[in-house]
Structure formats: C-alpha cells, structure tokens
Amino acid sequence: MILVIGGGIAGSAAALALHRAGFEVTVHEAHPVTGADIGAFLTLASNGIHALDQIGAAEAVSGVGFPLTGMRAVDAGGARSPSVPLGSPGRKLTRYRCVRRADLGSALQREVRRRGIPVRHGARLAAVAEGRRGVTAVFADGSSAHGDYLVGADGLGSATRAHLAPGVRPQxxxxxxxxxxxxxxxxxxxxxxxxxxxxxxxxxxxxxxxxxxxxxxxxxxxxxxxxxxxxxxxxxxxxxxxxxxxxxxxxxxxxxxxxxxxxxxxxxxxxHLPRGVRWRGRRTVLIGDAAHAASPATGQGASMAMEDAVILAKALRDAQGAPEGLARYERHRRPRVERNIGMSHMRTASGPPERVVVSSARGWPRSPQRALSQLDDALRRLLDWDTPLPA
Ligand SMILES: Cc1cc2nc3c(=O)[nH]c(=O)nc-3n(C[C@H](O)[C@H](O)[C@H](O)COP(=O)(O)OP(=O)(O)OC[C@H]3O[C@@H](n4cnc5c(N)ncnc54)[C@H](O)[C@@H]3O)c2cc1C
Known part of the structure; x- marks a missing residue:
C-alpha cells in the first residue's frame, strides 16, 4: 500500500501513475471537499500533457480550460514580435492548455475516483513515523494510516517535507x-x-x-x-x-x-524552495511543489509535477526494491527540476525587468518555458511508459 499525501496536481497524477504500475494506493487530502486553489490559472505545457498521456490521463484534462497555440512578446513601447508556436500545431497532445488550477485539480481527482482509487478528504497530515516494516501517517484529527511507502505531494507548505527536512521553508x-x-x-x-x-x-x-x-x-x-x-x-x-x-x-x-x-x-x-532539499527517507519521498517549488516565471510547476508522477511510478515499478526505486527517481528528477528552479529564479530575481528588443521571433527558442517543455529524445524515453527507467 502506498499512501499519497495531498490530492492536488502532483498527488492525483502520482496516484494514477502508481495505480497503473500495479500498486495499491490511497490518497489523503487535507481539504474537506476538493483541494487548495492558490494560483488561479496556469499554463499546462506540452511536457506535462505528454506525461499525463503516458498514464492514460491526458483525455481527462482535455475538457478543462482551452488550448494555447502561440506566444508573442511585446515591449514597453508596444513593439510586437510575430507569434511563435507553442507545442507542435499538428499534434494534439503537445498543445499547451490554459486551465484554472481548481478545474485541473478537479478533473484529475475525478479520474482518480473513476479508477476506483480511494480518496480521503479532510485528512491533514500532522506527523510521519517511518519504521522497518512500513510508514505511519498521523493526521490532525487523530486518525492514522499505515502503508509500505508514503509519497508527500502536499505542496509548498508540505508536512512531509517538515518530517524529512525540518526547518526548510519556501523563500x-x-x-x-x-x-x-x-x-x-x-x-x-x-x-x-x-x-x-x-x-x-x-x-x-x-x-x-x-x-x-x-x-x-x-x-x-x-x-x-x-x-x-x-x-x-x-x-x-x-x-x-x-x-x-x-x-x-x-x-x-x-x-x-x-x-x-x-x-x-x-x-x-x-x-520557491532552495535547491538540495532532502527528498527521501527510507520509506518516504517528496514530489511536486513539496520537493521543488519554483517561482512561477517558467510556468512549469504543474507540468513538472506530472513528470514526477510518471517517473516515480516507473522507478518503483522497474527497480529491485523500493529504496533503489526512490533513489532512481531522485537521480532522474533532481537535475531537471532544479534547473527549473534556477531558470525561474533568474527571470524573477531583483533588478529592473530586462529589456527585450522585439524585432523577430528569433529570441524565443531560448525562452525558459519553451526550453523546458521541449520533448527531446532523452525526456521522451524517461517518460515513455513502456521504456524501462535506466538505473
Ligand atoms: C502564482 C502561481 C502561478 C503559477 N503558474 C503556473 C503555470 O503557469 N504553470 C504551471 O505549470 N504551474 C504554475 N504554478 C505552479 C503550480 O500551481 C504548482 O507547481 C502545482 O500546483 C504543484 O502541484 P502540487 O500538487 O505539488 O501542489 P498543490 O497543487 O499545492 O497541491 C497540494 C495538495 O496537498 C494538500 N495538502 C497540503 N497540506 C496537506 C497535509 N498536511 N495533509 C494532506 N494534504 C495536504 C493541499 O490541500 C493540496 O490539495 C503556479 C503557482 C503559483 C503560486
């Protein structure tokens, strides 16, 4: 049994991926009805949608929000660049979507329930006890749940992270x-x-x-x-x-x-979180914002959470034993998500906004959002459900 703490974007995606990999999963969500709704709306990039597709969940979000097919830059003087494509126009699954965060969360939660994965609302994690034989989650209402492993998908203010890395706080x-x-x-x-x-x-x-x-x-x-x-x-x-x-x-x-x-x-x-935060214990692991929250400039938080879900499930599916699986997940994820934190911070850091000369679309391929959403061969292989995750 795997306990997923948090039924937001990362938690719901992880529940779907782990269930697909053959694990028994339950989700424990603090919110009494749905999930938290901070962040209003977000753009879901090609890489995130592709990750969801690997676990058969892209369809579940295809009805929320609306597609985004292009991006253009405008400078303070009003000069505009031509629109450059987001994703590959002909390929539905690489299209970006703009979604209200609450709608995305609800769509994923509906899919979790549709697949028969139990979701317990009003379950706010308060403490974690890891032992040789499993892990116990203790909730604020005094109840508890026991499992083999615990996935902390409880967002920016993660109680799971407080257990693994006491004192680390978002900055x-x-x-x-x-x-x-x-x-x-x-x-x-x-x-x-x-x-x-x-x-x-x-x-x-x-x-x-x-x-x-x-x-x-x-x-x-x-x-x-x-x-x-x-x-x-x-x-x-x-x-x-x-x-x-x-x-x-x-x-x-x-x-x-x-x-x-x-x-x-x-x-x-x-x-955002500092880089190098401890992500895992013997039976506990962090994903999504709990592990690697970034400032919003690259617009990749939700998409990275979806990638986490797929790669964690593949790692646990393919490794010899869970400790190696959790280590494998971290090895494959940390460089990429910490690059996202760094790129986002570079754009966010103090000082006057950088000047852009908007005369052509040539500058755009280096836009961090587009760079991180590129599905190159290496990322495709990591996410591809049928390709074993390298050690
Ligand atoms: C201003 C802003 C703009 C953003 N823009 C974008 C964007 O354009 N594109 C993009 O991809 N991302 C964007 N993001 C980031 C994105 O919203 C997050 O990266 C994403 O929601 C992370 O998902 P998560 O599931 O890890 O965390 P969350 O969505 O925060 O979910 C955590 C869940 O855990 C639950 N929970 C919390 N504590 C407990 C507990 N103790 N016990 C049980 N459950 C608990 C919460 O109720 C919640 O449902 C933005 C974020 C912000 C703040």
Missing amino acids: YAGQYVFYGYTADAGLADAEGETLTMIRGSRADFGHLRSPAGETYWFARVRGPAAARDAIATHPPRAWRDRLLPLVAGDRTRAADIVAATERELRVTNAL
Missing part, C-alpha cells in the same frame, strides 16, 4: 504576482489561443483570451513581498489601484485590461 523569490479575469477588456478575436507576454518597464505582464471572451491576465512585480494581511484583506479594487500606475506608462494593453477588472483579482507572493 520569497522577489516578485509578487497579480492574477485577474475580466470580460470587458475588449480584446479582438485575433488574440484567441495566443499568450501575449509584455516586458513592461515596471512589471512583466501576460494576457490571453478564452473562447468565451474572457481575458485572463497576470502581472509579476519585483519588490518587497506583499504583506500577508494585505493579501488576505485588501479588496480587488485596492490591488487594481496599486497595479495601475505600474503599467500605465507603457504603450501596451496592460493598463486597459487592469482597469477593466472589477472583481476577480488576487495577489500572491512568488515563493
């Missing part, structure tokens, strides 16, 4: 992030399926348009972290008024979009 990455939705931004139809990334003079800004005509947008602003009580109590209008002067000086659509946002606007601090 502020140097940007706070605004998320908003508005139906009134007046963007033309031509904006559909294209993510526009604006390198503004005081904020990085992204926007895209849903098929229903809603504009989804975010702004990343460098500076001291937003105060917790302000995040919890300031109304959307107060945040909007704080952001407007930071985008108003640029010759872009950002100010119009922000001004048109009345109600759906929230703010969060970008956090």
Whole structure:
C-alpha cells in the first residue's frame, strides 16, 4: 500500500501513475471537499500533457480550460514580435492548455475516483513515523494510516517535507504576482489561443483570451513581498489601484485590461524552495511543489509535477526494491527540476525587468518555458511508459 499525501496536481497524477504500475494506493487530502486553489490559472505545457498521456490521463484534462497555440512578446513601447508556436500545431497532445488550477485539480481527482482509487478528504497530515516494516501517517484529527511507502505531494507548505527536512521553508523569490479575469477588456478575436507576454518597464505582464471572451491576465512585480494581511484583506479594487500606475506608462494593453477588472483579482507572493532539499527517507519521498517549488516565471510547476508522477511510478515499478526505486527517481528528477528552479529564479530575481528588443521571433527558442517543455529524445524515453527507467 502506498499512501499519497495531498490530492492536488502532483498527488492525483502520482496516484494514477502508481495505480497503473500495479500498486495499491490511497490518497489523503487535507481539504474537506476538493483541494487548495492558490494560483488561479496556469499554463499546462506540452511536457506535462505528454506525461499525463503516458498514464492514460491526458483525455481527462482535455475538457478543462482551452488550448494555447502561440506566444508573442511585446515591449514597453508596444513593439510586437510575430507569434511563435507553442507545442507542435499538428499534434494534439503537445498543445499547451490554459486551465484554472481548481478545474485541473478537479478533473484529475475525478479520474482518480473513476479508477476506483480511494480518496480521503479532510485528512491533514500532522506527523510521519517511518519504521522497518512500513510508514505511519498521523493526521490532525487523530486518525492514522499505515502503508509500505508514503509519497508527500502536499505542496509548498508540505508536512512531509517538515518530517524529512525540518526547518526548510519556501523563500520569497522577489516578485509578487497579480492574477485577474475580466470580460470587458475588449480584446479582438485575433488574440484567441495566443499568450501575449509584455516586458513592461515596471512589471512583466501576460494576457490571453478564452473562447468565451474572457481575458485572463497576470502581472509579476519585483519588490518587497506583499504583506500577508494585505493579501488576505485588501479588496480587488485596492490591488487594481496599486497595479495601475505600474503599467500605465507603457504603450501596451496592460493598463486597459487592469482597469477593466472589477472583481476577480488576487495577489500572491512568488515563493520557491532552495535547491538540495532532502527528498527521501527510507520509506518516504517528496514530489511536486513539496520537493521543488519554483517561482512561477517558467510556468512549469504543474507540468513538472506530472513528470514526477510518471517517473516515480516507473522507478518503483522497474527497480529491485523500493529504496533503489526512490533513489532512481531522485537521480532522474533532481537535475531537471532544479534547473527549473534556477531558470525561474533568474527571470524573477531583483533588478529592473530586462529589456527585450522585439524585432523577430528569433529570441524565443531560448525562452525558459519553451526550453523546458521541449520533448527531446532523452525526456521522451524517461517518460515513455513502456521504456524501462535506466538505473
Ligand atoms: C502564482 C502561481 C502561478 C503559477 N503558474 C503556473 C503555470 O503557469 N504553470 C504551471 O505549470 N504551474 C504554475 N504554478 C505552479 C503550480 O500551481 C504548482 O507547481 C502545482 O500546483 C504543484 O502541484 P502540487 O500538487 O505539488 O501542489 P498543490 O497543487 O499545492 O497541491 C497540494 C495538495 O496537498 C494538500 N495538502 C497540503 N497540506 C496537506 C497535509 N498536511 N495533509 C494532506 N494534504 C495536504 C493541499 O490541500 C493540496 O490539495 C503556479 C503557482 C503559483 C503560486
């Protein structure tokens, strides 16, 4: 029996992958009904969707959100690059999707339940005891569960990580992030399926348009972290008024979009984990944000969590014994996910936003989001369900 702690993106994907590999799995999720919903919306990149496909779950998320087929850059003066493709246009499974995080989580959880994997809600992990014969998870309500192994997929504030690496906490990455939705931004139809990334003079800004005509947008602003009580109590209008002067000086659509946002606007601090965090004990292992949360600039957190799920399941399936399986998982994952933390941090780090000269699409292949989502032969082999995971 494998206990998966956390029924979010990483936990649900891991449950599906481990179940497919033949393990008995139960999911223990703290939230009483669904899962946490922080982060509003996200882009799911080709690599994440490809990973889900390996465990037969790509179909389960194909109905949530909408496809994103291109990306263009705009500078503070309003100069635009041509749109460059995201994923390979002809291949459905390499298409990016923009999804509300809660919808993605619900779709994955539905698939977990459809496959008959038990999910226990309201089960908040409080402590872990590892022994020779197994591992015991103790929950905040006093209940407990016993298994052979425990997978900590309990996100940024992971209680599993507190057991494995006491004292390691997420750190502020140097940007706070605004998320908003508005139906009134007046963007033309031509904006559909294209993510526009604006390198503004005081904020990085992204926007895209849903098929229903809603504009989804975010702004990343460098500076001291937003105060917790302000995040919890300031109304959307107060945040909007704080952001407007930071985008108003640029010759872009950002100010119009922000001004048109009345109600759906929230703010969060970008956090990341240091590299080198201890990921595993004798019977316990971390995946997803619990192991390697990165600041959001590369937009790869969810996709990396899905890759983790596939590679963990393959590692446990293919290794001689679980200790070797857990070690194999870490060997294959750590370099890639820590590269994501590093690349994201480079883009997030303090200082004025970098200047981009937008004259052609030539600069884009080095965009970190696209670089990390490339399905090269090595990554394909690692993710391919039928290819054994090398030692
Ligand atoms: C502002 C922001 C923007 C982002 N943008 C993108 C993007 O564009 N693309 C992208 O791919 N990623 C993005 N991400 C990252 C992405 O949201 C995360 O990487 C992803 O959600 C990680 O999934 P997870 O399952 O590891 O963690 P989570 O989604 O946080 O799930 C953890 C689950 O564990 C549960 N839990 C927590 N503690 C306990 C406990 N003690 N016991 C039991 N259960 C527990 C929670 O309720 C939750 O359901 C963004 C993140 C942020 C904050």
